[in-house]
Amino acid sequence: MIIAGGKPIKEILAMIDAYDKIIVAGCKGCVTVCSAGGEKEVGILSSALRLARQTQGRSLEIKEVTLERQCDPEYLEPMREYADQYPAILSLACGAGIQFVAEKFRKHPVLPGVNTQFIGVTEEQGVWTERCQSCGNCVLDRTGGICPVARCSKSLFNGPCGGSKGGKCEIDSQVDCGWQLIYERLQELGQLEKLEIVLPVKDWSTSRDGGPRKRIREDLKI
Ligand code: SF4
Ligand code: SF4
Numbered sequence: 001m002i003i004a005g006g007k008p009i010k011e012i013l014a015m016i017d018a019y020d021k022i023i024v025a026g027c028k029g030c031v032t033v034c035s036a037g038g039e040k041e042v043g044i045l046s047s048a049l050r051l052a053r054q055t056q057g058r059s060l061e062i063k064e065v066t067l068e069r070q071c072d073p074e075y076l077e078p079m080r081e082y083a084d085q086y087p088a089i090l091s092l093a094c095g096a097g098i099q100f101v102a103e104k105f106r107k108h109p110v111l112p113g114v115n116t117q118f119i120g121v122t123e124e125q126g127v128w129t130e131r132c133q134s135c136g137n138c139v140l141d142r143t144g145g146i147c148p149v150a151r152c153s154k155s156l157f158n159g160p161c162g163g164s165k166g167g168k169c170e171i172d173s174q175v176d177c178g179w180q181l182i183y184e185r186l187q188e189l190g191q192l193e194k195l196e197i198v199l200p201v202k203d204w205s206t207s208r209d210g211g212p213r214k215r216i217r218e219d220l221k222i
Helices: 009-015 039-055 073-083 095-104 178-189 194-196
Strands: 002-006 021-027 061-067 088-091 108-113 114-124 127-132
Touching: 009 039, 009 108, 021 039, 021 073, 039 061, 061 073, 073 095, 088 095, 095 108, 108 114, 178 194
Parallel strands: 021 061, 021 088, 088 108
Antiparallel strands: 002 114, 114 127
8 A cells, every 4th residue: 555644733734824724635545544644634633733723823724524535536526515615625645646636626726734655564553664666567476575676775686785784784774685585585485596587677667767657448448
């Protein structure tokens, strides 16, 4: 899922300074799972914003809403009923959701209420870690199911850089060396011979280097 974290309230207050009425829009997708922008966070943030405004001697009217998803057009439509009564929307969705709301609600400034970080997993309650950088050409079959793009700090494709110590990456002693993990997993699987396969120079045009990407499924189009 997409992992995000709340923006500092001071930053949000500065963004909404020009408005006395706003919609605070959460999303029931990934940002709910990673406790950044779901219904609960909409409520907590809205209360904090109201309180902060009160201490400034100013009012703030907030319409609290949590949409099923902000990255799908059908779930945005219900917001049209009341959107015109509010001059700005503070979205707690991921960056994709925020941009999609901005595309569909063109009269409104749409402001980011969270910082979107990475595609990751819940390792344990309250701990999320990165797993994939959506490179568009997955090699996990050759690397024991551990991503060399996301898990090696240098995104190396053919083994470690030589800087790891005690299984930790040289960029930070708290970070596992991605290639150590790949080695250990291949050993566990009895597939160490896979390390001898030289992965070709990666074609990054399927990744961000190729510009904004698009996926079309003609069979699903109406
Ligand atoms: S190889 Fe690419 S698609 Fe596969 S997990 Fe890594 S970044 Fe994601
Ligand atoms: S120490 Fe390991 S994870 Fe860090 S950059 Fe080198 S190979 Fe990659």
